[in-house]
Every structure is written in structure tokens, then in C-alpha cells.
Amino acid sequence: MTENIPAPAEQPVFHLRNVRYLYNGRQVALDGIDLDVYRGEQVVLLGANGSGKSTLLKLLDGIYAPTEGTMRVLGRDIKAVASGEGAFGFHQEVGLVFQDPDVQLFSATVFDDVAFGPLQLGLSQQEVEARCKEALEQMEILHLARRAPFELSGGEKKRAAIASVLSLHPEVILLDEPTASLDPRTKWVLVNLIRLLGQAGKTIITTTHELEIVPIIAKRVVVIGEERRILADGTPAQILRDRDLLIRANLIHAQLHQFGLPREQELEPFAPER
Numbered sequence: 001m002t003e004n005i006p007a008p009a010e011q012p013v014f015h016l017r018n019v020r021y022l023y024n025g026r027q028v029a030l031d032g033i034d035l036d037v038y039r040g041e042q043v044v045l046l047g048a049n050g051s052g053k054s055t056l057l058k059l060l061d062g063i064y065a066p067t068e069g070t071m072r073v074l075g076r077d078i079k080a081v082a083s084g085e086g087a088f089g090f091h092q093e094v095g096l097v098f099q100d101p102d103v104q105l106f107s108a109t110v111f112d113d114v115a116f117g118p119l120q121l122g123l124s125q126q127e128v129e130a131r132c133k134e135a136l137e138q139m140e141i142l143h144l145a146r147r148a149p150f151e152l153s154g155g156e157k158k159r160a161a162i163a164s165v166l167s168l169h170p171e172v173i174l175l176d177e178p179t180a181s182l183d184p185r186t187k188w189v190l191v192n193l194i195r196l197l198g199q200a201g202k203t204i205i206t207t208t209h210e211l212e213i214v215p216i217i218a219k220r221v222v223v224i225g226e227e228r229r230i231l232a233d234g235t236p237a238q239i240l241r242d243r244d245l246l247i248r249a250n251l252i253h254a255q256l257h258q259f260g261l262p263r264e265q266e267l268e269p270f271a272p273e274r
Ligand SMILES: Nc1ncnc2c1ncn2[C@@H]1O[C@H](COP(=O)(O)OP(=O)(O)OP(=O)(O)O)[C@@H](O)[C@H]1O
Pocket: 023, 024, 027, 028, 029, 047, 048, 049, 050, 051, 052, 053, 054, 055, 056, 099
């Protein structure tokens, strides 16, 4: 009577319990992190400079293994992935856009960087070219395809780095301050793309300092405090309306109104028309 057997509980994509990460064995970057992220969730990580957001994304991407605690990603022990075991398959499913695009761009041309991932997957030349064209068009940099990455502006490099992850078609996308250094038009193109990828069912975790984009790209917000622990976990409305929390986490300045911004408008997201 299979219908009486309860369905197994859905496994989270990311499962972290009491995770601690120390740089050089002494510099605490994350402490006591408990977090479950499920398939199809879109999460924003908020926190002040140095609160551990980038470190957390690097843990989720299997670049680092936790110093203490347990962590499973897509059902795998992250320590095994970080040591290289099954890393190839893992990185087909999980793609990280680094905060610094120079870390990510290493080929002679932008096209080669965007093609690198799909070529590693063993796709046909035709499929590789189709994926590259799509990713370059999504980031509006098709015209830069033959340029050397080191010749690009900061924002152009950022767009190339994002395209190099999009071309992999990962199910899980980790974005470290993706809109930083983008001009306003390109920023909203990317925000809309993240929104559409989320609607298509991708699991997306984004760090940002731009509160106005949070309600558009996420349904859940996790705030990391300066103690490198999770301070709050809730909906964008719950988090963004909690002025005391935002001040405590150094996400807004208590005296913001002194610069002439009316208090009631401080956190009003100005979403583009949908
Ligand atoms: N390679 C490193 N070696 C030693 N300490 C590091 C290293 N990278 C980061 N840290 C430290 O770890 C802590 C967390 O840094 P992390 O880069 O994760 O913060 P963040 O929240 O992403 O900050 P930001 O908003 O400035 O990008 C900080 O105290 C930082 O100084």
C-alpha cells in the first residue's frame, strides 16, 4: 500500500549545522551557522563588511571546508567536495560568481572564458556556441566576445564573469555582490534576470548591500551579524521593515534621515514595473 508510506522529507540543497570557519586557524569568519536552503528558494544574505558573507558562499561552493560543524550540499559531505571528490559533477550543478571578477577570468578572450565551462562538460561545438551566445546576450556583452578580459572596465569584467557562470546552466547559482560596479541600466537588467531565473525554479543565493533590490530577487533574507552568526531569517518584508535589526546589523545608519532622506522612504523598494 504505497500510498500509506509517507513521502521522504525533501532534502535541503544546503544543510549546515553549527558551522564555524577560521582563516589561518585563528581569524573567525563564521560562527555557529545553522542554515537549510531548499531547492527553488531565492535567498539574499545581508551583513556588514566583514560579517562573513563571501566566506559562506565559498563554503557553499565547496571551495572551503568548515573548520567545525557539519555541512552537506546536494546530499554530499562538503569536506569530500572541497578535497576534490566528485567536484566535477558538483560544479555542473553549483556555480559561484565571485565578488572580484579577476578571480574568475583567465582566458585570452571573453568568449573563451564563457565557453570554458560548457567545453568541460563535453558539449558539442554547436551547443557550446549557442550557450555562449545566450549568456553573452543576457549580460549584453556579445560585442565584447573577442576582447581580452584584462582590457575590460570593472563593470564589463563583472558581466563577463556572470556570463561565464550562466553558460554552465547551473541549478544552483551563488552570486557575490553581482550588481556592484554595474551602471544603473545594467544593474536592473541583471536584477530582472535573477528574478526570471528564480521564477524558472533555480536555487539562488545572493549577497548584496543594495537593500532596494532585495524584495525583487529573493523571498527569504538571512542576516549575518558582526558576531559572524545568523541574526535573523525571514521574508524581505519582515527583515526590511525591522529598523532596529538593520541598524544592529550595520545595514542602515541610525542617522540616515540627516542626509535629507525621509524616514518612511528609506527602505521603500523601487521595483521596476513587472
Ligand atoms: N583570505 C583571508 N584571510 C584571512 N582573513 C580573511 C580572508 N578573507 C576574509 N577574511 C576575514 O574573514 C572575515 C569575513 O570576511 P568576508 O569576506 O567573508 O566578509 P563579507 O561579509 O563578504 O564582507 P564584504 O561585505 O566586505 O564583502 C573578515 O573579518 C575578513 O577580514
